[in-house]
Amino acid sequence: MSHAYSPVPELNMLKEFEERLGRACYSQAVELREFGVVPGIKTWTADPEFVAGFLGFADATLSGSTYALWRVDDRADLSTLPVVVFGDEGGIFIVAHNIRELLRLFGCDREIHVWDDCAGFVEDDEDEQGDEASPDHVEYLAWLDQQFGLAPPSDPNELVQAADEELGAQLASWMGRFVEDV
Template sequence: MTIPELRLLQEFQDRAGYGGYSECFGLDDFNDTSGLEAGWSKDPDFLSRLIPFATATGGGSFYAFWRADDRDDLATLPVVVFGDEGGEHVIASDLRDLLRLLTYDTEPSVDHEEVYFYRPEGAERSNAHEEFVTWLGATFGLAATDAPGEIVEAAQAEWGERFAAWKAPFLDY
């Protein structure tokens, strides 16, 4: 499975460094389901609908595409974050929305109840943050966001209930 947007992001990451353009974010081994198997479910039906692709936090949270349907363009699938201390939430309606979230330049806070972004005023940016924002605009025509909650809320309004219903039979809580 090739996702052109991820290939281009990987090329950018190779220059900027893992975690060098958005706090704690880095592309990982595409479709490595070991984290899902260890923390959520080994059920093949569960694993077949999730495609892990990136680290989300310094603690081990990660992002995955959720195959909500059988569309061919994986970049248009909703993105889910799985928290290292539990919790799983739709965080972006598609890959481009996740890329915009990365411009906020802070890792998400994930627990069983919610996911949100918080950056203290005056917090330092990642070394290649400005280069990333410029690259994102030039490559995809996407603007940075200072309102990550709006992107997350829109994704959850569109996909949240459906994701919750889908995951429920696989998880023990």
């Protein structure tokens, strides 16, 4: 029997990294949580198809937003599924094309903000965390490069916008089957 954190190799590697550090202080507000669970998802709708459509895996903000994989289709490689953020005060938005793209976003060491109509990352001077780096951020950047050959984007919002432009309308259409006023 496997004791892996998830069926997603990249997330298992991130979990091992977190455990090696002994804490999750490598990127603002990010911490892995129980795989597959999206807290509060049934406040949107209890429809089993909707609930099964998302696989939660990490806290996105200190106030309760959550990152989840969106089961856009039945592909076997879950790491290639789009990533959404469930806002703590509402809103579900596409933030990355896949897990590796999200890992790059974590490299920016910024907390995502979820508004009524979009999600994105604000500059450090606009953010209440200030410009102090997360304690283990340098270790995360080295891990990201060593494990995947990846680096953070110069502008995280360009990645978020590209993913949203490609998949946002599809997500809204899919959600419209279950939730009014999407």
